[in-house]
Amino acid sequence: MKGIVFVEFLEMVDEKFGYDVTEEIIKKSDLASGGAYTSIGTYPHGEIVALTKNLSAITNIEADILVKIFGQYLVTRFQTLFPKYFENIDDALTLLENVNDYIHVEVRKLYEDAQLPEISTQRTLDEGLILNYKSARGMGDLAEGMILGAIEIFGAKYELIREDLQEQDNCQCIMFTLKKKAPIN
Ligand code: HEM
Structure with missing residues (x-):
């Protein structure tokens, strides 16, 4: 790591x-x-x-709570350390969509031996997002914390639902669903 x-x-x-x-x-x-x-x-x-x-x-x-807190902290630190990934982005869903095919691609250029998760995303019809996480490191709690951190940065409220899936190729697989919450007037 x-x-x-x-x-x-x-x-x-x-x-x-x-x-x-x-x-x-x-x-x-x-x-x-x-x-x-x-x-x-x-x-x-x-x-x-x-x-x-x-x-x-x-x-x-509990250790899982600490890792989630760390994930939230880490994403705000990345915002300070790597501002270019946050430029012109004004919502969490777009940031999360950029992680696999842009941010982590750039991260790999910077750190050749980085061990990164596989992330895929899909918008849902109700203005939400499904994010699938797969990694041999099994850092799903970190991913959860980072997703929560990304949601917090932009202010719009989402409910985060986590479904742990069966392991694949010795990897932890999790499906996260971000569901938009109606604004309270
Ligand atoms: C915003 C800018 C981001 C930067 C600069 C960044 C960079 C990095 C770096 C440097 C690592 C460590 C790789 C290694 O230890 O070899 C990493 C790992 C990781 N990143 Fe990102 N990341 C970003 C955003 C995100 C977001 C929003 C998520 C949310 C899902 C995410 C999920 C992860 C996870 C879960 C890992 C741990 C490795 C694993 O699970 O296999 N990253 N990232």
Whole structure:
């Protein structure tokens, strides 16, 4: 997994739980990298799992909730770090439609060894979107958090429905449905 994800994760922990907690989870996770990440580096996926597990133990917050919170945080950080993907986009559905065929394609040019999920999207007749997620890393909770983060950025309200599908080719498969909520007058 690319270092940028680790750097942002530890920054989120600093910000939301304090520097001491960051230090403690690094120590407890017994990391080959020692927890010294650079954005362009590549590190074992297991390290983010260990860090999350230890953060969960210290904070008493379930690991899946922490990963979703991180996904929400990460998408707002990407907005700051990679503003060009957000330029001229004024709704979450368009942003999400761009992830697979544009954003992650550009990400791969930047980080050749990035391990990215397969995402496909389809608009629904009721102004919503279906997003299918497939990945051997099984980071569906991160995807959920990032989708929620994308929805929040643009303000329009959507209900997010998640359906975990059967594994395919050893990959986690999830169908997310974004359903537009009627505005409250
Ligand atoms: C908006 C700008 C975005 C940028 C710059 C970006 C970039 C990246 C990068 C650098 C990684 C790490 C790859 C690796 O570790 O090797 C990644 C992974 C990932 N991205 Fe994006 N991404 C963006 C938006 C999104 C959005 C909106 C979603 C929502 C579905 C998403 C879903 C994911 C997931 C779930 C992963 C984890 C890898 C996996 O599941 O296999 N990304 N992305």
